[in-house]
Amino acid sequence: MINRFNRTDRRILTFPAVHPCEGISPATLLSSLISLSQNICNYQSKFFSTQRRNAREAIRQIGIFLIFFEEIRDRELILPDSVVLSFSELHLTCQKIQFLLEDCTCEGAKLWILMKSEFIATQFRVLVRAIATALDVLPLNLIDVGGEVKELVELVARQARKAKFELDPEDEWASKQVVMILNYFEKGIECDCSFVKRVLDYLEIRSWSDCFKEIKFLEEEIIFQCSDCDEKEVPFLSSLLGLMSYCRGVIFEKLDNRITDHIDMKCNTETLSCLNPEDFRCPISLEIMTDPVTVSTGQTYDRSSIEKWFKAGNMLCPKTGEKLKNTELVPNTTLRKLIQQFCNDNGISLTKSGNRNRDITRTIIPGSPAAAEAMKFLSRYLARRLVFGSRDEKNKAAYEIRLLAKSNIFNRCCLIDAGTILPLINLLSSRPDNSIQENAIGALLKLSKHTNGKKLIIDSGGLKPIIAVLIKGLSYEAKQIAAATIFYLASIKGHRKLIGETPEAIPALVELIKDKPTNGKKNAVAAIFALLLHPGNHQKVLASGIIPLLIDLLRSSDKDELIADSLAVIAALAESSIDGSLTILQNSGLLIILKILQSLPSRVGKEYCVSILLALCKNGGVQVVEVLAKDSALMSSLYSLLTDGTSNASSKASSLIKILHKFHETSSSGTVASAQCERQAHVR
Numbered sequence: 001m002i003n004r005f006n007r008t009d010r011r012i013l014t015f016p017a018v019h020p021c022e023g024i025s026p027a028t029l030l031s032s033l034i035s036l037s038q039n040i041c042n043y044q045s046k047f048f049s050t051q052r053r054n055a056r057e058a059i060r061q062i063g064i065f066l067i068f069f070e071e072i073r074d075r076e077l078i079l080p081d082s083v084v085l086s087f088s089e090l091h092l093t094c095q096k097i098q099f100l101l102e103d104c105t106c107e108g109a110k111l112w113i114l115m116k117s118e119f120i121a122t123q124f125r126v127l128v129r130a131i132a133t134a135l136d137v138l139p140l141n142l143i144d145v146g147g148e149v150k151e152l153v154e155l156v157a158r159q160a161r162k163a164k165f166e167l168d169p170e171d172e173w174a175s176k177q178v179v180m181i182l183n184y185f186e187k188g189i190e191c192d193c194s195f196v197k198r199v200l201d202y203l204e205i206r207s208w209s210d211c212f213k214e215i216k217f218l219e220e221e222i223i224f225q226c227s228d229c230d231e232k233e234v235p236f237l238s239s240l241l242g243l244m245s246y247c248r249g250v251i252f253e254k255l256d257n258r259i260t261d262h263i264d265m266k267c268n269t270e271t272l273s274c275l276n277p278e279d280f281r282c283p284i285s286l287e288i289m290t291d292p293v294t295v296s297t298g299q300t301y302d303r304s305s306i307e308k309w310f311k312a313g314n315m316l317c318p319k320t321g322e323k324l325k326n327t328e329l330v331p332n333t334t335l336r337k338l339i340q341q342f343c344n345d346n347g348i349s350l351t352k353s354g355n356r357n358r359d360i361t362r363t364i365i366p367g368s369p370a371a372a373e374a375m376k377f378l379s380r381y382l383a384r385r386l387v388f389g390s391r392d393e394k395n396k397a398a399y400e401i402r403l404l405a406k407s408n409i410f411n412r413c414c415l416i417d418a419g420t421i422l423p424l425i426n427l428l429s430s431r432p433d434n435s436i437q438e439n440a441i442g443a444l445l446k447l448s449k450h451t452n453g454k455k456l457i458i459d460s461g462g463l464k465p466i467i468a469v470l471i472k473g474l475s476y477e478a479k480q481i482a483a484a485t486i487f488y489l490a491s492i493k494g495h496r497k498l499i500g501e502t503p504e505a506i507p508a509l510v511e512l513i514k515d516k517p518t519n520g521k522k523n524a525v526a527a528i529f530a531l532l533l534h535p536g537n538h539q540k541v542l543a544s545g546i547i548p549l550l551i552d553l554l555r556s557s558d559k560d561e562l563i564a565d566s567l568a569v570i571a572a573l574a575e576s577s578i579d580g581s582l583t584i585l586q587n588s589g590l591l592i593i594l595k596i597l598q599s600l601p602s603r604v605g606k607e608y609c610v611s612i613l614l615a616l617c618k619n620g621g622v623q624v625v626e627v628l629a630k631d632s633a634l635m636s637s638l639y640s641l642l643t644d645g646t647s648n649a650s651s652k653a654s655s656l657i658k659i660l661h662k663f664h665e666t667s668s669s670g671t672v673a674s675a676q677c678e679r680q681a682h683v684r
Contacts, residue, residue, distance in 0.1 A: 010099070011224060012103050012106060012109060012112070012221065013103055013116060013119070013120070013123075014099075015095075015096040015099050015100070015123075016099075017092050017093075017095030017096045017099065018092075018095065019088065019091075019092050020032070020088050020091055020092075024088075026078075026079040026083075026084050026087075029084065029087055029088065029091060030069060030072060030073055030079070030087065031073070032091060033065075033069050033087060033090065033091055033094065034066065034069045034070060034073060036091065036094040036095065036098060037062050037063075037065055037066035037069060037094065038066060039098055040058075040059060040062040040094065040097055040098050040101060041059060041062060041063050041066060043055065043059055043101045043105065044056075044059055046101075046105045047105065047204070048104055048105060049110040049113070049114070049202075049203045049204055050104065050110070050113055050114050050117055050120075050168065050171045050174075050203070051104050051113070051117065051120055051121065051124070051168065051171065052168065053168055054120075054121055054124040054165045054166075054168070055101060055104055055124075057124075057128075057163070057165070058097055058100075058101070058124055058127070058128065058165075059101070061128065061131065061156050061159070061160065062094065062097065064152045064153065064155075064156050065090070065094075065153070065156070067149060067152065068145065068149055068152070068153050071145045071146065071149050072143065072145060075144065075145065077143065077144055077145075079143070080139070080142050082137070082139050082142070083138065083139060083142060083143060085137070086134050086135070086137050086138040086139075089130070089133070089134040090131065090134045092130075093127055093130040093131055093134065096123075096127055096130075097127050100120065100123055100124065100127065103120075104120065106217070107213055107217075108213035108214050108215075108216055108217030108218075109214075109217050110203040110204070110205060110214060111178070111203060111205070111214050111218075111240055111243075111244065112217065112218065112221065112237075112240065114171060114174055114175050114178065114203060115175055115178060115236075115240065117167055117168070117171040117172065117175055118167050121165055121166055121167045121168075122165075124165040125163065125164075125165035125166075128160050128163045128165060129160065129161075129163070131156070131160045132157060132160035132161045132163075135153070135156070135157040135160065136157070138153075138157075140153060140154070170202070174199055174202045174203070177195075177198070177199045178199055178240075178243070181195070181196055181199070181243060182239045182240075182243060182370045183370075185239075185242070185243070185246075185369075185370040185371075185373045185374045185377075186239075186368075186369045186370040186373060187373075188373050190377050193250065193251055196243075196247060196251060197251055200247060200251070205247075207252060207254075207256055208248060208252040208254060208255050208256050209256035211244055211247050211248040211251075211252055212248060214244045215241060215244045215245060215248060218237055218240055218241040218244065219241065221237055222234055222237050222238065222241065222367070225237070226362065234367060235367055235368040236368070237367070238366065238367020238368045238370075238371040239367070239368040239370040239371050239374075241367070241371060242366075242367075242368070242370055242371030242372070242373075242374035242375055243370070243374055245374065245375065245378060245404065246374040246375075246377060246378045248400070249378045249381060249382060249397075249400045249404075250377075250378060250381050253393070253396070254392075254396075255396055255399065271484075271518075271519045271522055271523065272483075272484055272487050272522060272523045272526035272527070280335075280339045282301050282302035282305045283299070283301060283318060283319045284301055284302070284305035284306065284308075284309060284318055285302060285305045287302070288339060289301070289302040289335070289336075289339060290302060290339075291303040291304070291331070291336070292331070292332040292335045292336055292339065293306065293329035293330060293331055293332060294329070294330045294331075294332050295317060295324055295327075295328075295329065295330075296317075296324050296325040296326055296328065297317040297319075297320055297322050297324060299317055299318075299319045299320060300332050300335060301318070301319075303329060306318070306329065307329075310327050315327075316364065318364055319364075319409070320450075320451045321364055321409060321413060321450075321451075322451065363407070363408040363409045363410050363411070364409040364410060365410065366410050372410070375404075375410065375411055375414045376414055376418070378400075378404075378414075379411075379414040379415045379417070379418035379420070380418045382397045382400055382401055382415070382418070382420060383415075383418040383419045383420045383423065385397035386398065386420060386423035386424060386427065387423050391436070394423075394427060394436065395435055395436045395439055398424060398427060398436065398439035398440045398442075398443045399439045399443075401415055401420055401424070401443040401446070401447070402439060402442045402443045402446055405443065405446035405447055405449075406446055409450070412446065412447055412449065412450040412453060413450065413452070415447060416447055416450060416452050416453050416456060420443070420447070421444070421447060421453065421456045421457055421460055421462070422456075422460045424440050424443050424444050424447075425440075425444070425457070425460055425461065425462040425465050427440035428440050428441060428444075428462075428465040428466070428468070428469055429465050429468070432474070433474070434474045434475050434478070437469060437473065437474050437475070437478045438474075438475060438477055438478045438481065441466065441469050441473075441478050441481045441482055441485065442481050444457060444462065444466065444485055445481050445484055445485045445488070448485050448488040448489055449488055454488060454489055454491070454492050454495065455492070457485075457489060458489065458495055458498065463489070463498065463499065463502060463505075464502070466482050466485055466486065466489075467482070467486075467502060467504050467505050467508060469481075469482040470482040470483060470486070470505075470508040470509065470512065471504060471508045471511075476515065476517060476520060479512055479515075479520060480512070480517070480519050480520035480523050480524075483509060483512055483520065483523035483524045483526075483527050484523045484526075484527070486499060486505070486509070486527045486530075487523065487526050487527040487530050490527060490530035490531055490533070491530065493533075493534070496530065496531050496533055496534035496537065497534050497536060497537075499531060500531055500534060500536060500537035500540055505531075506528070506531065506537070506540050506541055506544050507544050509524040509527050509528050509531075510524070510528070510544045510545065510546050510549065512524035513525060513546070513549055513550070513553070514549065518559055518562060521553070521562060522561065522562055522565060525550075525562070525565045525566055525568075525569055526565060528541055528546065528569055529565065529568050529569050529572065532569065532572045532573070532576075535576065538572070538573060538576040538577060538580070539577070539579075541569075541573065542573055542577070542579060542580055542583065546569065546573075547570065547573060547580070547583045547584055547587060547589070548583075548587045550566040550569060550570055551570075551584070551587045551588070551589045551592060553566050554566055554567070554589075554592050554593075554596060555592060560600065560601065560602055560605070563596065563600060563605060564600070564602050564604055564605035564608065567593075567596070567605055567608035567609060567612065568608050570584065570589070570593075570608070570612055571608040571611040571612045571615070574611070574612045574615035574616060574619070575611060575615045577619075578619045580615075580619075581615050581616050581618075581619035581620055582619065582620070584612065584616060585616060585620050585624070589612075590613075590616060590620075590624065590627060591627075593609050593612050593613060593616075594609075594613070594628070594631055594634065596609055597609035597610065597613070597634070597637050598633050598634075598637050603641070603644060603649070606637070606641060606649070607641070607648065607649035607652070610638070610641060610649060610652045610653050610656060611652055613628065613656060614652050614655055614656050614659075617656065617659050622663070625659060625660065625663045626663070628656075628660060629660055629663050629664060629667075634660075635657070635660070638653040638656055638657050639653075639657075641653040642654060642657075
């Protein structure tokens with residue numbers, strides 16, 4: 001057998017070719033050489049945006065070897081050890097040539113391969129020289145093949161020794177043009193689009209989707225290098241990424257439906273939760289936090305990550321970009337216990353929580369000066385398009401903003417500073433079609449994740465148009481995105497009151513819970529939970545009729561996260577007023593909560609159940625306690641929370657246990673007293 005290398009793990013322009021194992025049979029080696037040679041020859045039909053001459057020559061030489069190898073196989077020749085040794089070296093070189101050709105034709109890597117042209121030309125030269133070395137020791141006289149085939153192999157050997165695999169002059173010209181464009185950007189000079197387009201045409205990057213593929217490749221390569229702690233090329237990759245983002249937004253006017261349909265599946269969906277496991281990940285490392293600490297802006301990070309951030313000389317909050325008043329770190333013990341519970345519930349080891357290989361806080365600062373200026377130019381261009389463009393141009397600008405702001409804090413900041421929020425709000429109110437409305441509300445959602453974005457949306461009068469989309473959205477997708485936007489807006493204390501005072505807001509969120517898809521329900525429930533953080537909204541939420549709706553949802557849903565979110569809202573309403581508790585009881589919620597407490601795997605969900613039961617006991621009186629006392633399984637669930645729950649859950653479980661114990665004692669005393677009276681009456 002020949003060792004196989006897992007190609008999915010290989011990084012571009014690395015050549016981890018695998019030498020055949022010791023003791024491999026000549027027949028197996030020959031078969032593998034034929035297969036490798038055929039694969040290399042198949043690259044004749046593929047497009048090379050660069051390295052065309054070098055690739056063509058390498059493929060031609062391997063094509064001759066293929067004839068040679070096939071004749072040996074067809075004649076069933078026995079190969080001496082010296083031939084096997086030479087073939088083994090050729091096998092190693094052919095693997096590396098295949099890797100190189102694979103990279104030169106890699107989808108989305110055209111620009112990066114162009115900028116590595118000199119290195120790649122050197123690799124071609126090194127590999128062809130390796131072929132020459134292997135042929136130098138190949139004893140052709142010991143191989144009984146035809147004279148013409150031997151002559152061809154000897155010809156390849158001579159050419160391999162003399163080969164001059166050099167940088168193609170056209171590749172050199174194109175790479176110099178790219179460097180010049182980046183230098184212009186770095187100096188704050190916007191290049192003429194026709195100048196940029198000449199380079200794109202040379203690489204045959206001729207559509208929005210071609211550009212999108214280049215951006216995806218560059219993003220993944222940056223993540224790869226950052227996760228591999230090999231960041232020396234990240235600034236240059238970031239510059240290229242900035243250039244391609246600029247090109248996608250400015251040069252290519254039309255979206256390609258064949259690719260945007262697929263992108264939309266990933267871009268549009270925004271599912272929230274009252275207790276989102278993503279909140280347990282450090283915004284810096286994106287790993288589950290083991291020691292969460294809070295900084296002066298109120299944001300929480302894992303201690304090791306934020307300390308590393310400070311040591312690097314950074315004094316900005318990584319998530320919000322605000323200047324930190326000090327470097328004091330306050331332990332977040334409550335969150336730490338919730339994380340421990342979540343990990344226990346889901347069988348996750350805190351030491352192996354999984355690296356997401358994505359550091360979003362890296363994007364608070366641009367990867368390079370050229371990338372920063374390119375983004376600023378692009379943001380201003382998109383802002384102008386939103387105001388002065390045609391209907392299609394406005395739609396594309398909104399879509400670009402959604403993509404750019406999705407996971408990049410610096411991009412969000414640039415887009416907000418360029419003035420995109422007000423025209424996006426205006427798009428919501430301008431009789432849009434489905435696509436425009438979804439893109440506009442989706443763009444606002446991404447920008448609402450930035451502190452300045454939240455404030456500007458409210459200050460620009462965006463709340464009413466967003467609620468209008470929530471009520472009358474042209475698609476279910478637009479409605480659920482609107483609910484998610486309200487959730488983010490409600491993360492600011494003053495906004496909760498304002499949203500609650502808008503008469504249509506809460507009823508519209510409640511209405512969304514009635515619809516079938518789970519994403520919309522979750523977003524609406526999460527938004528309502530955020531609004532309940534303002535006490536003045538409790539009565540309004542209760543009056544909206546949400547409790548019967550959530551109790552029905554508890555009966556019918558099989559989604560644990562949605563059940564836990566619904567319990568969170570019910571618990572908040574039960575604890576805040578007698579009316580909330582009575583409404584739960586009137587809608588037969590007591591027995592459902594008891595059943596969920598004993599069946600729900602999530603400890604967080606169990607904690608909400610105990611909160612509700614405790615509130616019902618306090619507000620519903622002895623009749624509620626009597627029902628609970630008859631449930632023989634309840635005590636074991638409560639004792640489990642005493643030992644495994646958070647301090648808050650443990651405290652509430654303890655209070656409920658005391659209430660039940662007191663009820664049992666009172667009932668027992670009452671029964672004994674009654675029996676004594678009966679005996680005394682009998683004696684008389």
